[in-house]
Amino acid sequence: MSAEEMSIRPSVGVAKHVSSHPLSPLSSSEISDATQLVQALYPANTGLQYKAITLQEPKKAQLIPFLDAERRGGKPPTIERRAFVCYYIRKTDKLHEAVVNLSRQRVESNLRLGPSVHGPGDAEEILLVEKIALEDKGVQAELAKLKLPKGTAIISDPWIYGSDGINDEERMYQCFLYMRDPHNSEYLDSNHYAFPLTISPVIDAVHMKVIRIDLLPTGLDHSTKKPRPFKIPPPNEYTPECQDLRTDLKPLNVVQPEGASFRITQVGETGRIVEWQKWFFRVGFNQREGMVLHDVRYDGRSVFYRMALSDMVIPYADPRHPFLKKAAFDLGDVGAGVMANNLKLGCDCLGSIHYLDAVLNTDEGQPWHMENVVCIHEQDAGIGWKHTNYRTGTAAIARNRELVVQSIITVANYEYIMAFIFNQAGEVKYEVRATGIISTQPIDDGLQVPWGTVVHPGVLATHHQHIFSLRIDPAVDGHNNRLVYEEAHPMPRSDFNPHGVGYTVNETLVEKSAGLDINSDRNRVFKVQNRSVKNPVNGKPVGYKIHAPPFQKMLADPSSFHFKRAEFADHNIYVTQYHDGETYAGGHYTNQSRGGDGVRAWADRKENVKDTDLVLYIQFGLQHSTRVEDFPVMPCEIIHVSFKPANFFTKNPALDVPPSRQEVNRSTLLSEEHHQPGLEAKVAEQGDLCCSSKL
Numbered sequence: 001m002s003a004e005e006m007s008i009r010p011s012v013g014v015a016k017h018v019s020s021h022p023l024s025p026l027s028s029s030e031i032s033d034a035t036q037l038v039q040a041l042y043p044a045n046t047g048l049q050y051k052a053i054t055l056q057e058p059k060k061a062q063l064i065p066f067l068d069a070e071r072r073g074g075k076p077p078t079i080e081r082r083a084f085v086c087y088y089i090r091k092t093d094k095l096h097e098a099v100v101n102l103s104r105q106r107v108e109s110n111l112r113l114g115p116s117v118h119g120p121g122d123a124e125e126i127l128l129v130e131k132i133a134l135e136d137k138g139v140q141a142e143l144a145k146l147k148l149p150k151g152t153a154i155i156s157d158p159w160i161y162g163s164d165g166i167n168d169e170e171r172m173y174q175c176f177l178y179m180r181d182p183h184n185s186e187y188l189d190s191n192h193y194a195f196p197l198t199i200s201p202v203i204d205a206v207h208m209k210v211i212r213i214d215l216l217p218t219g220l221d222h223s224t225k226k227p228r229p230f231k232i233p234p235p236n237e238y239t240p241e242c243q244d245l246r247t248d249l250k251p252l253n254v255v256q257p258e259g260a261s262f263r264i265t266q267v268g269e270t271g272r273i274v275e276w277q278k279w280f281f282r283v284g285f286n287q288r289e290g291m292v293l294h295d296v297r298y299d300g301r302s303v304f305y306r307m308a309l310s311d312m313v314i315p316y317a318d319p320r321h322p323f324l325k326k327a328a329f330d331l332g333d334v335g336a337g338v339m340a341n342n343l344k345l346g347c348d349c350l351g352s353i354h355y356l357d358a359v360l361n362t363d364e365g366q367p368w369h370m371e372n373v374v375c376i377h378e379q380d381a382g383i384g385w386k387h388t389n390y391r392t393g394t395a396a397i398a399r400n401r402e403l404v405v406q407s408i409i410t411v412a413n414y415e416y417i418m419a420f421i422f423n424q425a426g427e428v429k430y431e432v433r434a435t436g437i438i439s440t441q442p443i444d445d446g447l448q449v450p451w452g453t454v455v456h457p458g459v460l461a462t463h464h465q466h467i468f469s470l471r472i473d474p475a476v477d478g479h480n481n482r483l484v485y486e487e488a489h490p491m492p493r494s495d496f497n498p499h500g501v502g503y504t505v506n507e508t509l510v511e512k513s514a515g516l517d518i519n520s521d522r523n524r525v526f527k528v529q530n531r532s533v534k535n536p537v538n539g540k541p542v543g544y545k546i547h548a549p550p551f552q553k554m555l556a557d558p559s560s561f562h563f564k565r566a567e568f569a570d571h572n573i574y575v576t577q578y579h580d581g582e583t584y585a586g587g588h589y590t591n592q593s594r595g596g597d598g599v600r601a602w603a604d605r606k607e608n609v610k611d612t613d614l615v616l617y618i619q620f621g622l623q624h625s626t627r628v629e630d631f632p633v634m635p636c637e638i639i640h641v642s643f644k645p646a647n648f649f650t651k652n653p654a655l656d657v658p659p660s661r662q663e664v665n666r667s668t669l670l671s672e673e674h675h676q677p678g679l680e681a682k683v684a685e686q687g688d689l690c691c692s693s694k695l
Contacts (some may be wrong), residue, residue, distance in 0.1 A: 022058045022066060022079040023294045024271030025284050028359050028367035034083040034100045035365030038527070039099075044255030047090035049367040051119040052287040052335070056099055058083035059580050060305075062695075064479065077139055087365075087533065092170060093206050095119050102399040116460045118171040118591040119335045120288075123158060124363040128208060129158040131579050132200045133175040137208040142199045143177075145227035152182040155192040157412050160333040163561040163592050171205040171592065173479070174214070176441070180356040191632045193413060194236040194456050196442045198227060200322060217320045218444045231445075233457035238437070238633035247523040256302055260352040270534065272356060274376065274401045277424045277467060278653075283374065283405065285358040290336030291407050291418065293414070297425050298653075302475045303544065304643075307430070309336065309418060310471035311585040311598075312619060313566040315556055316439070317451040317463040325564045328409045328464075332590030336418070337408040340373040348408060348417075355660055374407050383682050384424065384475040384654055398657040400424065413437040417636070425654040430470055431640035434622060438630050462627035465555065469585040469599070470641055472616040473578065476648070477533040477542050479613045483510040483575050484546075487522040513603045515571030518550050526573055531611055535647040547642040548572055551621040565590065568619055569599030576602045578613040587618045617674055630660055675678055 007563040026034070031053050039048060057063075057222060058079050065603075069076040080103035087096055095117055098110040133139060133156045143154060154177060161172035176197050178192035179185075200211040215224040237243075262276035268297055269630065272283045278299040284292040289308040296304040309331065316326040330336070356374035360368050384400030406419040413435035443449070443460035452462040474481050484507045487652065491502035518524055529543035552570035556562035566583035568574060576599065584590075587598040599617050620641050629635070644650065645653070 001309065003411065005136055012159060020081060020268040020444050021282075022081070023353075024055075024268050025286060026053065026055050026359065027269040028369070030081065030083060030102050031231070031359065031361050031367045032065055032366070033105065033360075034085055037100050037105065037112070038085050038087065038098050038364070041107060041110060042089075048365065049088040049089070049122075049125075050361055051086040051122055051363075053083055053361040054286045054288070055284070056084040058082075058579065068315055072299070072596065080366065083106070088119060089278060091206065093118075097121055103306070112499060113275065113589075116592075116594065117589050118593075119331060119546075119589065120591055121158075121173075121550060121561050122363050122543070124353045125205070126158050126334075129173045129175065129203050129205070130156040132203055132208055133158070133210060135179070136201060138210060139177075139201050139214055140198065142213055142227050143197075145229075146197065147229040148179065149182040149232075149576055150407055151185050153180040153185045153192075153530065155179065156199075156201075156511045159326065159412075160328065162327055163565060163594065164321075164325050165459065165561065168592055172211070173203040173205055174325065175201045176439075178440075181237075181263055182232060184235070189239050190235065191237050191239075191437065193437050193440045194233065194459060196459060197230070198439045198442050199226070201688050209228065213592045216322070216442060218265055218442045219591045220447060220449065226450060230580050233459070236456050236459075236632040249574050252381075256349040256378070257350040260354070262354070262378065264354055264376065269340060276404070276405075276422065278422045278426075279422050281401065282354060283376075285337060285356070285373060287337040287360050288331055290331075290340055290409065291405065291420070292403070293420060296428070301477055301648075304428075304472060305475040305479065306473040307420065307428075308471055309430075309468060310583065311469040311568055311590075312567075313465075313467050313554075313562075313569055314414075315465050315467075315562045315566070315569075317555075317556065318441075319451070323348070323462065324463075326439075327556075328411065328589035328603045329565070329593075330409070330416075330585055332584060332586055332593075333589075334411070336409050337373075337406070339369075339411055339608050340370060341408040341410055342370070343375045343406075343408060349404070350379045351377045353377045366588075371671075374405060376403070376405050381423065383660075384657060385615055385652065395605060396469050397660050398424075398654060400655070402655075403471070410436070413439050421640075422656075424657050425511050426645045426649060429640050430642075431638065432468060432620075433636040433638050434466055434624075435634050435636045438624075438626055442633075453628065455626065455631035457627050459631070461631060463623075463625050465552070465621060465623055467551070467554065467566065467619060467621035468639075470618045470620070471565060471583065471585065472618060473619070474528045474614070474616065476528050476544055477530045479615055480532065481528050482541075482611050483609060483614060484527050484543075485510065485516070486525045487519070487526060489522065509610065511608065512606045513609050514574070514606070514691075515573065515600065515603055518548060518572045520550055526614070528614075529646075535650070540647045541650045543644040543646045544643050544648060545574070545663060546616070546618060547644065548618050549565075549639055549641070549672045551619070552623045553637075561594070564594050564595030565601035567595060568617055569621075570600070573620055574599045574603050574617040574619075575609050576615050576617070577605075577607040577609055578610075578615050582615070593693045 005273050065074040075226040083100040085098040093115045099108045101108050132230040156175045158173045175199040179195045180190040180192050198216045201210045205212045281296040282294040286529040292308040314328040328436040354376045355372040358370045358373045361369045381400040381402045384398045387399040388395040403422040408417045417433035419431045438461040440459050450459045455461045491497040493500045527543045529541040531541045533542045
């Protein structure tokens, strides 16, 4: 990324006393202060378009002593508050990033980025692009050729333009057009994805005008047809009022008569500490990543320094223009925070719920208050552990209570339900549920293609991948950690293993930064360990193991822009040495990016990751080969990554969970007691064994 320091005189204000915790998201007043200080760099009438005004997290070398002092109950050192500001000068391609010292009320740096670096979309800009596409005279002339019924409502879905290396240096949007059911056009929630059109305008994002109108291929090759009268298929609605709903489903209520077991402490205007079942962590929220967890501890012991979804990419399979550019980097291109839903009580979350609000920024740089973007609740996850002594019929059982920290984002057609899930056995899970409506495009009647599935008359749902990258900054009993992988290997036949049934489990140390893969045939499992802290039971290093599901890596050719841009999508795990500012696996700016400044490039440095401060990027995903049942709305596909203690404790840490009992659970049917006959042997006085039945 090329950048030049701006020669504008720094903006300086009166120093402020800022009492917020160094990890708390920016407050409303801090966002306003940052805007005023950056705006003061320019003449009074200069319009700025703010893409992000978010917390500039302190350098780790500063923050670790601060957190250590907090844990000990001492006085933490002072850390100044800073804001990171990404903005354009309006109606230009001049993208800048500034760092504002909020404690000293001055702009510390202000850089203009290179001409090929593009900022993300924002809510106001996307709505404006929709409007421009629909009001363009050329677009309207093409739509008129479809001979649609009077009053038909046209919908525009703006997509980040993508990259193909052909006249794509300027920042653009590609709009895909749909219509609502023309026989019920006043129904605003009609599923317009059942009516894709063949007209696709391209918008210049600097001058905000239509610069080209593409026609979409609808056959078996790259050819396109001029717009012609549109054959209207039947509607395909998903909303409850359009369904013949089932009548045999009985209520299921989640009731916690004494309230929830977690405690949330407000820290200033925006900081939150969550404590639950020996877990402690801070919850943050920002424009790009959405939820961020910091300083995750169990029973006072450090486990993770920082956890957040770093990146995601959804590359599509259609090789024809303009579909070949469809590769959505939803976090980098727009942002999980910007797209977060206002969660509804009793619908998105059940039980005793606590909601967290967030403050982001508008494109004018004003505070944007977002309500209920994170919900925190408990859920029953079945049996946590159980054993029945079949000789006595006594069963010891504890149910697995989980704490869910959840956010939901809507990316035009798709929804992603994202959750950190903690349990009482010291385990953490990151779960993604993919739902919503699949992206559709028109196809000629009677055709089938191998890169997609016809899900409705004239409607093709293209196959695609969902590849996520979860960034984990481990701190397992400290910050100097190592990564090992464990494999199971059969023993060779020998005098020691004459029947060939033995096998061993061996560990391999990863010493240099690299991209690594799971091997199911060897049960390869990765573990983060702290070599300087040994388990008192077996003397092994304390650690946490990573359970990540196998997935099909990026299918696009290694020379393609899809592959180059999605630097994380070719390995299950990347491990790098920690560096401040290296946070996003696909690079800081993914909009029409070229690659080369993400995790693949960082790993190629081959730096030491042995017993040092390391960072993990864990990839997981879905190969979505579309099906009719995915339409008009897709049942949830669920994937998750788990982190489980490995020699971190001296025994099962959930042994102290109170047993599951009917008088507490109040189930309506008590199952029969399990009782099997058995034998036991007692030692007699002479040392002989005497057997007796225990029936």
